Amino acid sequence: xxxxxxxxxxxxxxxxxxxxxxxxxxxxxxxxxxxxxxxxxxxxxxxxxxxxxxxxxxxxxxxxxxxxxxxxxxxxxxxxxxxxxxxxxxxxxxxxxxxxxxxxxxxxxxxxxxxxxxxxxxxxxxxxxxxxxxxxxxxxxxxxxxxxxxxxxxxxxxxxxxxxxxxxxxxxxxxxxxxxxxxxxxxxxxxxxxxxxxxxxxxxx
Numbered sequence: 001x002x003x004x005x006x007x008x009x010x011x012x013x014x015x016x017x018x019x020x021x022x023x024x025x026x027x028x029x030x031x032x033x034x035x036x037x038x039x040x041x042x043x044x045x046x047x048x049x050x051x052x053x054x055x056x057x058x059x060x061x062x063x064x065x066x067x068x069x070x071x072x073x074x075x076x077x078x079x080x081x082x083x084x085x086x087x088x089x090x091x092x093x094x095x096x097x098x099x100x101x102x103x104x105x106x107x108x109x110x111x112x113x114x115x116x117x118x119x120x121x122x123x124x125x126x127x128x129x130x131x132x133x134x135x136x137x138x139x140x141x142x143x144x145x146x147x148x149x150x151x152x153x154x155x156x157x158x159x160x161x162x163x164x165x166x167x168x169x170x171x172x173x174x175x176x177x178x179x180x181x182x183x184x185x186x187x188x189x190x191x192x193x194x195x196x197x198x199x200x201x202x203x204x205x
Contacts, residue, residue: 002055002058003093003150003153004031004051004094005052005061006075006093006152007089007094008022008033009027009071009075010073010075010093011030011090011091011094011110014083014086014109014110014111015110020072021070021071022070022072023069024048028043028044031043031048036094036095036109038095052071059074060073060074060075083110085126088119088123089126089134089150090107091110092148092149093150093152096149099143099144099147100116100119100123100145101116103123104116123136132151133150133152134148136148
């Protein structure tokens with residue numbers, strides 16, 4: 001679920017910047033969107049909120065307090081992603097393993113790659129990141145090109161995408177989950193305090 005949420009945040013920042021960061025309702029709609037998604041899923045707002053809280057704890061998303069609480073990703077500064085790399089990673093998160101040619105076509109709503117050479121160059125950067133963010137899969141018999149997959153859900157089987165475990169299935173999962181729970185509780189307390197302060201300020205007028 002975290003991968004779908006992160007992919008949606010990366011996608012919408014590039015494809016619809018006027019409505020980014022996303023409200024929780026907009027993020028829910030993006031996760032359940034039927035176009036540009038594989039698989040198409042149906043999730044609830046509590047599931048999306050839980051995934052957002054996990055991403056916040058991992059340093060990959062942040063809340064934007066306001067009249068309507070909004071969510072933004074922080075993947076670009078965290079992983080030092082360019083626009084091109086962000087578009088490729090978003091596409092892999094939203095539609096799974098694809099060939100470089102498919103990625104060039106499917107990322108057009110986010111970034112128009114002029115040629116496959118730029119796609120390959122950006123994929124190389126993502127593959128050489130520490131830790132690697134994507135991997136090139138073994139070519140399937142009969143296929144003309146090898147596919148590329150993201151690694152944010154763990155290792156990928158040669159024949160397809162990784163099964164969930166999510167982003168949290170990394171070293172020290174139990175410790176990280178405990179830390180995330182504490183951070184989520186702290187964030188909720190801060191949000192409550194912010195809302196109280198805002199109400200007090202508004203009541204002065």
